[in-house]
Every structure is written in structure tokens, then in C-alpha cells.
Amino acid sequence: MKTKKKKNSTKNSSVHIVSESIKAYLAGNTLKLVSFVIMFAIMAILSFFRIATTNTILSFNMRNYEVGQISDITIIATKTLPSDYENPVSVEKGEKVVRKGFPITEEGYAKMKKMSESKAYIDYRAFANSILYLVLWSALYFFLFGKISLNKTCELKEIITIDIFLSITFAVVVLGLKTVWFSSPYSINILLPTVLFTFLVAILFGQLDAVFFSIIEAFVVLGASGFMLVPFLYTLCITFASARIVRRIERRIDLVFASVVQGLLCAAFLLVFRIIFFNTMSSWMFSFLGVSFTGFISGILCLGFITPLEYILNTASVFRLMDLSDTHNPIMQSMMINAGGTYNHSLMVAQLAEAACNRIGANSLLARVGGYYHDIGKIDNPEYFTENQNGQNIHDELNPSLSVSVIRNHVKKGVEKAVELRLPSQIVDIISEHHGNQVLKSFYIKAKGVDPSVKPEDYSYTGNPPTTRVSGVIMLADTVEAACRSLDNPSASRIEKFIQELITKKISENQLQNCPLTFQDLALIKDSFVQILTSFYHSRVKYPDQKDPETGKVVEAVLGDKTLDKVHNEGEESAK
Numbered sequence: 222m223k224t225k226k227k228k229n230s231t232k233n234s235s236v237h238i239v240s241e242s243i244k245a246y247l248a249g250n251t252l253k254l255v256s257f258v259i260m261f262a263i264m265a266i267l268s269f270f271r272i273a274t275t276n277t278i279l280s281f282n283m284r285n286y287e288v289g290q291i292s293d294i295t296i297i298a299t300k301t302l303p304s305d306y307e308n309p310v311s312v313e314k315g316e317k318v319v320r321k322g323f324p325i326t327e328e329g330y331a332k333m334k335k336m337s338e339s340k341a342y343i344d345y346r347a348f349a350n351s352i353l354y355l356v357l358w359s360a361l362y363f364f365l366f367g368k369i370s371l372n373k374t375c376e377l378k379e380i381i382t383i384d385i386f387l388s389i390t391f392a393v394v395v396l397g398l399k400t401v402w403f404s405s406p407y408s409i410n411i412l413l414p415t416v417l418f419t420f421l422v423a424i425l426f427g428q429l430d431a432v433f434f435s436i437i438e439a440f441v442v443l444g445a446s447g448f449m450l451v452p453f454l455y456t457l458c459i460t461f462a463s464a465r466i467v468r469r470i471e472r473r474i475d476l477v478f479a480s481v482v483q484g485l486l487c488a489a490f491l492l493v494f495r496i497i498f499f500n501t502m503s504s505w506m507f508s509f510l511g512v513s514f515t516g517f518i519s520g521i522l523c524l525g526f527i528t529p530l531e532y533i534l535n536t537a538s539v540f541r542l543m544d545l546s547d548t549h550n551p552i553m554q555s556m557m558i559n560a561g562g563t564y565n566h567s568l569m570v571a572q573l574a575e576a577a578c579n580r581i582g583a584n585s586l587l588a589r590v591g592g593y594y595h596d597i598g599k600i601d602n603p604e605y606f607t608e609n610q611n612g613q614n615i616h617d618e619l620n621p622s623l624s625v626s627v628i629r630n631h632v633k634k635g636v637e638k639a640v641e642l643r644l645p646s647q648i649v650d651i652i653s654e655h656h657g658n659q660v661l662k663s664f665y666i667k668a669k670g671v672d673p674s675v676k677p678e679d680y681s682y683t684g685n686p687p688t689t690r691v692s693g694v695i696m697l698a699d700t701v702e703a704a705c706r707s708l709d710n711p712s713a714s715r716i717e718k719f720i721q722e723l724i725t726k727k728i729s730e731n732q733l734q735n736c737p738l739t740f741q742d743l744a745l746i747k748d749s750f751v752q753i754l755t756s757f758y759h760s761r762v763k764y765p766d767q768k769d770p771e772t773g774k775v776v777e778a779v780l781g782d783k784t785l786d787k788v789h790n791e792g793e794e795s796a797k
Contacts, residue, residue, distance in 0.1 A: 253377055253380045256377075256380055257362075259384070260387060261355060263391070264355055264444075264445075267392055267395045267445070268348060268352070271351075271398075271445070271447065286330065286333065287330070288325055288330045289324050289325065290324065291322065292319045292324070293321060295320050295321040296318045296336075297318070298312045298315065298336065300314055310331045312332050318333055318336070319333065351444065358441070358444060366380070366383070366437075370433065371429060371430065372737065373689075375430075378534045378535075379425075382426075383437075386418040386434075386438070387438060387441050389414060389418075390413070390415060390438055390441050390442065391441050391444070393413065394413070394441075394442055394452070397412040398446060406451035406452055407491060407494075407495065408508050408511065409446065410451075410491060410508070410511075411508065411512055411514075411515055413452070413515065415456050415459065415463075416487070416515065416516050416520075417519035417522050418438065419460040420467055420476075420519060422434045423463070423467045423468070424467060424470075424538045424539060425527075425530060426536065428464055428467075428468050431463070431464035432461065432464050435456075435461050436457070438460060439454075439460065440453070442456045451498060455491060459486060459487055462486050463483060466482055470539065471543060473527075476521075476524050480518070480520025480523075483517065484513040484516035485516075486516065487513055487515060488513045491509060492509065528540075537590075537645035537648065539586060542586045542645075546590050548568075548593065552594075552600075552642060556599075560603035562609040562610075563608055566608050566702060567594075568592075569702045570592040570596075570695065570699050570702050571589045571591075571592025571593050573592070573702060573753055573754075574588035574591065574592045574691070574694050574695050574698040575588050575592070577698065577745070577750065578690070578691060580745040580746065580749045581746060587648075588691045588694055591647070591648055591651035591652075591655075591692070592698065594635075594648055595635070595651055595652055595655045597638050597639065597652070598630070598631035598633065598638060598652070599631045599635075601634060602627060605627045606631070607703075621665075621671075622664075625679075629682045632653060632655075632656055635652040636649055639652050647689075647691070651691065653684050654686065654688065655684075655687075655695050657686035657696060657732040658684060658685065658686060659730055660677045660681045660730075664680055668680060686732045686733065686734065686735045687733065689736055689737075693736035696727065696732065696733075697746060698750070701720050701723055702754075708758075711758040713751065716755055720750050720754070724743055724746075728743075
């Protein structure tokens with residue numbers, strides 16, 4: 222009895238957990254779900270229109286049947302249809318129009334044609350099949366654009382944009398096939414806006430998003446075309462190519478070259494499918510020129526659409542990041558004038574982060590821009606930060622709690638400035654996460670010496686630890702650059718050991734637990750930092766007769782730990 226109660230309790234607990242999880246998901250994704258439902262409804266309506274205006278019998282198109290053909294199904298009339306001028310045959314409800322396994326007679330074919338063309342006859346079975354297909358397609362959609370597949374949470378603006386693109390594609394295919402010019406499986410490809418949409422998704426949201434979008438869009442074309450195989454395969458191939466072509470573009474002019482390549486690829490893919498499916502080459506010139514023009518003009522249209530979409534969606538596209546990486550913009554110039562030390566520090570952090578992200582395969586351009594802007598909150602009160610102080614530390618005269626308040630407030634001010642400047646959310650996240658929630662130990666120790674009851678939380682940053690690889694790299698670059706400035710005799714071995722200690726410390730303080738950096742990534746990041754900082758802090762030879770600017774005395778020229786005189790003498794001895 223107790224075992225039964227325990228099982229029931231466990232079952233109820235599981236049901237409660239699942240229920241709460243579903244409620245939490247719905248509460249956090251309400252607008253995304255609304256956007257999807259609207260898209261689904263649009264596709265369902267267009268599917269109904271396609272089926273209601275297509276000659277189908279029990280989901281089979283009349284083009285698949287002819288007189289004398291052995292029928293593979295038994296068709297029973299569901300309604301009584303009187304004869305008319307266009308179809309002078311009548312059909313009685315319940316009549317077996319054709320029988321499975323028997324040849325289709327001329328009368329049976331005429332009655333099938335009568336049923337398919339009658340305004341009173343709608344093939345609801347075909348419509349039900351389309352809805353079932355959309356349901357299965359929806360499962361694929363949620364899987365590919367879920368957090369597990371993308372390794373990130375899609376923002377609302379991305380979901381809405383993708384839903385609009387998919388709805389437009391579905392409508393173009395359904396309506397295009399109703400015209401005379403684009404009713405074939407080859408000519409309909411001329412109207413497909415899939416290349417343009419893939420370009421936009423790749424530039425605005427990333428290549429992985431574009432690859433998954435290509436898969437989803439290909440299946441949209443398959444459902445909208447009544448399950449035609451050629452448009453599906455063609456869409457899949459050209460969108461994969463589109464996502465690949467724009468992977469490394471950095472300038473807007475690169476899109477023009479991408480457009481030329483895409484136009485050639487579109488014609489090549491269509492030629493291959495015509496050969497594979499043994500299609501006649503009639504009207505081939507119209508199809509080839511049409512898809513080539515569509516591929517080329519997609520890149521040109523992308524150039525026109527990308528700027529307003531970047532502004533509306535506020536995304537970290539490659540073009541937007543390139544614009545933000547210009548250090549001559551007003552905010553960076555303000556930092557250079559008002560907080561020169563912070564400006565130089567930010568440049569160095571950007572260089573370290575960009576090199577490290579290149580090594581681990583992360584977004585190096587985002588890392589560079591994030592490095593530039595991560596400390597913009599210091600512009601208002603630069604004198605409170607070490608890199609801007611000229612020998613005198615203002616915090617020596619302040620209460621530790623006040624010092625901490627000023628120091629950690631630069632993160633909040635940085636986020637506020639970033640929002641005012643409409644910087645992409647990825648940059649805002651980097652600013653808010655680059656110190657995580659770590660303790661400002663120097664002030665905490667100072668305060669604890671006065672009052673042993675103080676808590677670490679009162680002397681900690683109030684942000685969240687990094688949640689992305691780039692944000693984690695920025696945190697490490699910021700820490701390493703600032704710490705290595707205080708390192709005495711910064712030789713390569715000392716720098717390497719010091720950086721390893723700093724990274725290990727971040728791990729022990731749980732500052733990297735929320736970002737997907739692996740130990741292999743951390744090893745590559747460390748090597749990258751060591752290489753750059755070693756070259757930056759390398760020893761220089763003091764020139765002969767070089768004078769000390771304060772004493773005016775000649776400084777003994779040194780090469781490593783040897784004077785130039787010693788080197789000269791050793792050279793003479795070795796020559797003897």
C-alpha cells in the first residue's frame with residue numbers, strides 16, 4: 222500500500238514538474254508563439270486556397286491519371302453533381318466512379334474531371350494532408366531554432382523576421398504556380414525569394430541560423446508546391462550555397478561579387494536537375510536566364526534591405542560591426558580625450574580578444590568591437606580608475622564602500638550608454654558581463670580590516686558572469702591586460718605563468734561556468750595572450766649615450782643583462 226502511494230506521489234510530482242515547465246515556457250515565449258501561430262494560420266489559408274483551386278481527387282492531381290490507366294484507388298463520389306456545359310456528365314452521391322485494379326474508362330475519367338473542377342467539390346482530404354504536413358514541419362522548425370540546436374536563445378526579433386520570410390516564400394510559391402508562366406517545377410524557381418532571405422538571415426543573425434533557415438525554407442517550398450521534388454531540391458542547394466557564400470564577407474561591395482557567383486550557381490543547379498530528371502530542354506533559356514537573374518538581383522536587393530533592417534532589428538551584423546569598429550566615432554573619441562588610459566586599455570583588450578577568438582573559432586569581429594566598448598562607462602569619472610591616474614590614487618582618501626560604489630557603477634553606466642547609442646544586444650551583454658559578479662578584493666580587504674563583519678556581496682560587481690564565448694574572452698582579456706601592466710620583469714615565462722594563474726582564478730571563482738568555453742579553448746586563449754603580451758612587453762636595448770631625462774646622466778646601454786661594453790669585449794675575446 223505504501224509502495225503504491227509512493228508511486229502515485231512520484232507520478233504526481235513528475236506531472237507537476239512538467240506542468241510548471243510548460244507554464245514557464247509559455248510565459249517566457251508568448252510573443253514568439255503568437256508570431257508562429259500567425260505564420261501557421263497564413264500557411265493553412267494558402268494551403269486551402271491551393272487545394273480549392275487545384276484539380277485533385279482524394280489528394281491526387283488529375284495530371285497523374287489518363288484514360289486506360291489501371292487505377293490504384295477506388296473513388297466514390299461524395300456529392301451529387303448535375304451536368305453542365307463544360308462537363309456534360311452527371312455524378313450521383315455514393316457512385317463508384319473508378320475501381321481499384323480496373324482501367325479508367327472515358328466516362329470514369331470525365332466524371333473524375335467533373336468532380337475535380339466543380340466549385341462544389343473541395344478535396345478536404347488533401348487539405349488535411351497539408352495541415353498534417355505543416356504540423357510535422359512545425360516540429361522541425363522548433364527543433365532547429367531551439368536553444369539546443371543553435372546553442373543560444375533566439376530573440377523575438379529574429380523569430381518574427383524568419384516567420385515573415387517563410388510566410389512570404391509560401392505565398393509566392395502557391396500564387397506563382399497558379400500562373401501560366403511559372404506553373405512548371407522549373408520555372409517556379411524564378412520567383413523564389415529564398416536566396417535573398419538566406420543572405421539576410423546569414424548577415425543579420427549568423428551562418429548557423431542561415432543553414433537551419435535553408436532547411437526549413439526548403440520544406441516550406443515542398444509543402445507550398447504540392448510536394449514537387451525539383452523546387453525542393455533546388456531551394457535546398459541554392460540556400461546552402463547562399464549561406465556559405467556570405468560567410469566571410471566584410472564589405473558591402475563583397476555582396477556584388479557574391480551576387481554574380483550566386484547567379485551562376487542558380488543556373489548550374491537548375492541545369493543539373495533538368496538532366497537528372499530527364500526533362501526536355503524546351504523553354505530552357507527562359508528558366509536559366511530567370512534563375513540567374515533572380516540569384517544576382519537577390520544580392521543587390523540585400524544591399525538595399527540590409528541597412529534599414531540593421532537599424533530596425535539592431536543586430537550585430539558584420540557590416541554594423543565594421544561600422545562600429547571605426548575608432549574615429551564620437552564615443553571613442555570622447556574616451557580618448559577624457560579617459561586616455563581607458564582608451565589605450567580598450568584598444569589592447571580588443572586586440573587580445575580578437576586574436577584569441579580567431580584561435581578558438583569565435584566571432585573575432587564581435588570580440589574586437591566588444592573590447593572597444595566594454596569600458597565606455599568610465600568616460601564620466603575617469604579619475605577613479607587606475608589607468609587614468611598619474612601616480613596619485615584617489616581611493617586612498619575615500620571610504621572603501623564609496624570606492625566600490627563608484628567602480629562598479631561604471632558597468633551600469635556603460636550599459637546605459639550602450640542602450641542610448643543603440644548598440645547591438647551582444648555588445649550590451651559584453652559590457653554588462655565583463656566583470657561578472659566577482660569581488661573587488663582590494664576594497665573588500667581594506668573594509669574588512671576596519672569592520673570584520675562586512676560581506677563579500679557588498680563588495681562585488683552586480684552583473685552576471687559571461688554567457689557566451691566572446692563575452693568570456695573579453696573578461697579574460699580585460700583581466701590579463703590590466704594585471705600584466707603591474708608585472709615586474711615581464712619575460713615570456715613570467716607572463717605565461719601569470720596568465721595561467723589569472724585564468725585559473727577566474728575558473729575557481731565560477732566566473733566562466735555559464736559560458737561554453739572548453740579547457741582546450743582556454744589553453745588556446747592563454748597561448749594567444751602570451752604571444753601578444755610577450756611581443757608588447759619585449760625588452761629593448763638602451764641606446765649609447767642615452768640620457769636620463771631627470772638626472773641628465775648618461776644611462777649605461779643594456780642588452781638583456783649585459784652592457785654593450787661587455788658584449789663588445791666578449792665579441793673581441795671570441796674573435797681572438
